[in-house]
Amino acid sequence: MSQTTGIILATAAITVANQSIFHDQPVDWRVPIAGGLAALVFNGAERIWPQPVVLLAWTGMVAVLLTRTTPGVPSPTESALTWWNKGGK
Numbered sequence: 001m002s003q004t005t006g007i008i009l010a011t012a013a014i015t016v017a018n019q020s021i022f023h024d025q026p027v028d029w030r031v032p033i034a035g036g037l038a039a040l041v042f043n044g045a046e047r048i049w050p051q052p053v054v055l056l057a058w059t060g061m062v063a064v065l066l067t068r069t070t071p072g073v074p075s076p077t078e079s080a081l082t083w084w085n086k087g088g089k
Contacts, residue, residue: 003050004042004057009035011061015069018076025073 012035019025046053068075074082 002043002046003054004046005039007054007057007061008039008042011035011057011064012038014061014076015064018079019070019073022079023073025070028070 012031015031015035016027019031020027042053042057065076068078
């Protein structure tokens with residue numbers, strides 16, 4: 001398994017969990033499918049250009065954590081801050 005596979009799959013899992021579990025939206029099946037395909041592409045690209053591809057994978061995860069991928073659904077960071085400010089309830 002390459003260095004980017006876990007990062008890409010975790011990014012897709014964070015997106016699905018934030019939308020479906022924490023905000024009661026229906027599962028958007030395009031996200032897990034795209035995550036799997038992206039993991040395959042990143043795995044192949046990592047063999048050609050290792051360090052920049054790993055950096056790109058981490059950049060993608062940071063972007064998903066900080067931005068709203070679906071309008072009206074807070075980002076995972078916003079969701080975590082809301083949970084924290086409520087005292088973990």
